[in-house]
Amino acid sequence: AFKRDNCKCNRCGLKMDLKDTITVFVKDINDGGGYNFENLISLCSDCNKILNSQNPNSTISNLEVNDKLMFFVES
Numbered sequence: 001a002f003k004r005d006n007c008k009c010n011r012c013g014l015k016m017d018l019k020d021t022i023t024v025f026v027k028d029i030n031d032g033g034g035y036n037f038e039n040l041i042s043l044c045s046d047c048n049k050i051l052n053s054q055n056p057n058s059t060i061s062n063l064e065v066n067d068k069l070m071f072f073v074e075s
């Protein structure tokens with residue numbers, strides 16, 4: 001997942017070293033998520049702290065916004 005994301009944070013786009021990367025599940029394992037790449041994202045430690053301080057619903061909506069931004073940049 002880290003390489004797929006080009007060594008960048010999924011939330012802020014900051015380029016990271018592997019040691020600073022935190023891989024998190026988009027959907028919690030306890031909530032039916034799997035250990036697949038689609039369910040894993042890489043975050044920098046700062047964004048991980050921010051997301052952990054928010055409720056799950058706002059986390060998901062933030063990620064959806066990020067996905068749209070990424071698509072816009074790549075197209």
Ligand SMILES: [Zn+2]
Nearest residue numbers: 009012044047
């Ligand atoms: Zn970040």
